[in-house]
Amino acid sequence: MKMRTLVACAAAVTIAxxxxxCGSDSVKETAEGVKEKAGSAVPAALLRATTKTDKMxxxxxxxxxxxxxxxxxxxxxxxxxxxxxxxxxxxxxKASGMQALVSGDTVRSLFVDGSYYYKVNPQPSGxxxxxxxxxxxxxxxxxxxxxxxxxxxxxxxTAGLRGIKHANDVENLGEETVGGRKATHYxxxxxxxxxxxxxxxxxGQLAGNxxxxxEIWVDGKDLPVRIKQKMGAMTVxxxxxxxxxAKKITAPPAAETGDVTDEVKAGQxxxxxxxxxxxxxxxQGDAQG
Numbered sequence: 602m603k604m605r606t607l608v609a610c611a612a613a614v615t616i617a618x619x620x621x622x623c624g625s626d627s628v629k630e631t632a633e634g635v636k637e638k639a640g641s642a643v644p645a646a647l648l649r650a651t652t653k654t655d656k657m658x659x660x661x662x663x664x665x666x667x668x669x670x671x672x673x674x675x676x677x678x679x680x681x682x683x684x685x686x687x688x689x690x691x692x693x694x695k696a697s698g699m700q701a702l703v704s705g706d707t708v709r710s711l712f713v714d715g716s717y718y719y720k721v722n723p724q725p726s727g728x729x730x731x732x733x734x735x736x737x738x739x740x741x742x743x744x745x746x747x748x749x750x751x752x753x754x755x756x757x758x759t760a761g762l763r764g765i766k767h768a769n770d771v772e773n774l775g776e777e778t779v780g781g782r783k784a785t786h787y788x789x790x791x792x793x794x795x796x797x798x799x800x801x802x803x804x805g806q807l808a809g810n811x812x813x814x815x816e817i818w819v820d821g822k823d824l825p826v827r828i829k830q831k832m833g834a835m836t837v838x839x840x841x842x843x844x845x846x847a848k849k850i851t852a853p854p855a856a857e858t859g860d861v862t863d864e865v866k867a868g869q870x871x872x873x874x875x876x877x878x879x880x881x882x883x884x885q886g887d888a889q890g
Contacts, residue, residue: 643771647787649823657824657844658683664690669834672696676710679848687850688712702735713852715739716862724859732859741865765789765815777818780840784818784826791815 654660659681665673674697678690691707694700699708702721709720719735729735765771768789777786791813814831829838852858 643765643768644773644787646785646819646823647765647771647817650817650819650825653823654825654844659845659847660841661843661846662688662690663840663842665838667836667838669836679846679850681848681850685714686712689848689850702729711850711852712739713850716852718853718858727859728861728864729859732857734853734858736858736860736862737865738860738862741862764791764813765817768815779818779826780842782820782826784820786816786818788814788816 659679662676662678662680664676666676667673675693676690678688680686680688689711690709692699692710694703694706694708697708699719699721702708702719704722711718716739717737719737720733721729721735723729723731723733765787768791771787771789774786774788776783778784812832816827816829818826818828820826824844825841827838827840829836831837
């Protein structure tokens with residue numbers, strides 16, 4: 602599995618929750634009780650949506666991450682937030698480059714306490730010998746700062762709503778129907794710094810210095826229907842099918858988990874190294890030892 606692909610799998614989390622790295626802006630309370638940046642021209646509907654989704658605590662999300670190759674990686678499942686971000690999703694195995702490590706068409710992926718877990722087939726040697734889960738610390742693909750932001754109380758898949766306050770202009774594109782629901786379509790461009798990405802991390806290298814284009818569709822209940830974010834060649838689209846679908850997400854048993862964080866960090870090679878190659882290299886090293 603190429604590091605570039607692993608970054609894509611993490612992208613939806615990083616882009617959304619990276620907004621929590623923004624500096625502390627001066628705020629005021631609006632008539633709706635929503636915190637608004639002083640002098641902001643952000644539509645009130647987006648501010649209300651930010652506050653309302655913060656309180657929901659969880660959502661069922663259908664997501665697609667496209668690196669620009671026309672082969673999006675699909676992820677479907679539950680996201681939770683409040684005490685740090687967590688998710689439990691099924692991810693397309695072939696598109697994500699993990700088909701060699703699993704038997705079926707999808708791979709189950711968890712995010713718990715700042716680490717990714719992938720349900721894989723036990724390997725005959727190396728860090729995944731006899732293990733059912735592969736663990737990778739988020740810092741291996743995002744850098745330490747962005748990884749730490751994922752554990753903040755403000756991290757959630759809709760955190761891009763907060764980042765939009767850094768846009769100079771927010772364009773209202775009118776009403777559209779998305780997923781059978783009527784919604785108002787908004788669009789803005791944000792500086793990458795608004796999302797706190799570490800340029801030295803694999804994620805930051807993939808993003809370059811590009812602006813982040815963000816589109817948000819908000820329904821009549823002040824909840825996001827879709828959030829689409831484009832950074833460089835990468836596009837992440839999130840459709841929200843149900844809010845408040847609470848589900849406790851816990852890490853797999855340590856005895857069933859193989860940690861390949863060090864292998865991933867060592868094999869990044871300018872964001873072009875590989876998880877699968879790193880794991881196989883570890884197996885060969887064990888065999889030679």
